[in-house]
Amino acid sequence: CKFLLNRKSVIEGQRCALFASLRCALRCGALVLFVTSDASFHSVSFSETDHPKVLITGGLGQLGVGLAKLLRKRFGKNNVILSDIRKPSSNVYHSGPFIYSDILDYKNLREIVVNNRITWLVHYSALLSAVGEANVALARSVNITGLHNILDIAAEHGLRLFVPSTIGAFGPTSPRNPTPDLCVQRPRTIYGVSKVHAELMGEYYHHRYGLDFRCLRYPGIISADSQPGGGTTDYAVQIFHDAIKTGKFECNLKPDTRLPMMYIDDCLRATLEVMEAPADTLSMRTYNINAMSFTPEELAQELQKQMPELEVTYDVDHVRQAIADSWPMNFDDSNARKDWGWKHDYDLPELVQTMLNYFGAETRMARAN
């Protein structure tokens, strides 16, 4: 194994390259690596006038397709690559570049980053809270081992890395109403533990190696055109589907379970905004973001203003309820608002109206067809 190193490159800010190169050389056996003297891990490696070249992992879940659409509008269709281990629908496949990528396959990930000259990585692959509790070994592997691969590749190639965290990164001993950015984090799910690990590892790589790591703690995300992936806040999406289809909804959380929530457009815009924020505006690397906070009963009442015939009953799922009872009821996101100007657009009434408009239009289209 041989390294070509310019003397100038062996300075504090570039230890990252050496470290990551060593790790990758160890993984791959004999390998020749070139580390340029201007390698810097405090800034991304594209010129500021260029568009970033973005890779989204786990891109076929609830959030990835919407994010790709937003980023493609801004940076051009071919500059945003969606990836996943699942087969994309024909719509998604024809809407822009898609590539197979298993985040547990380090070599495959590195090939994708190198061959496509990736400069931003949005790491969405994960097993969510309820699914994770049903398969702890897989959640540990995808959410923790997978993250290690992502961190090493991002450090090695000087990428700007976004990893979402969650309200689930807090636990019953955290202050719950509101929950500040910095406080006790002792979650009780493998999902939460893996997300605290991701926050800490990302911040550690930032401070130790200069990795440009950025992280937002998302609340429960509500979307109309994509299905949730097995989280504790899924009920807030399902209620719309069931209300439209059957006029009835059976909720798996108690009526007074208060959780922070956000409409998907706000969540995706926040992600783009924090990725574009100048580094000197970020006083921290992991921020809470929030929009609204409601209970199943309050959401049902808002829906019933427009669908008075809607019937809501409750059949509590004890696993999900225990998770929800340990999570924040409300998020303090004042640091995001102060540092990089975060501002949500959707409160509960706008959220309900937007969701109903979407399903109304969909039903009209189905009838017309």
Ligand SMILES: NC(=O)c1ccc[n+]([C@@H]2O[C@H](COP(=O)([O-])OP(=O)(O)OC[C@H]3O[C@@H](n4cnc5c(N)ncnc54)[C@H](O)[C@@H]3O)[C@@H](O)[C@H]2O)c1
């Ligand atoms: N949706 C929410 O309400 C919410 C809230 C907080 C945080 N988040 C975070 O945002 C991210 C995206 O969430 P989502 O709701 O789209 O999740 P999702 O569960 O809908 O999608 C996750 C995707 O990861 C993929 N995946 C699983 N194993 C993989 C592997 N080995 N390699 C590559 N991909 C793999 C799955 O196929 C899936 O498409 C996650 O990290 C999640 O923790 C989501």
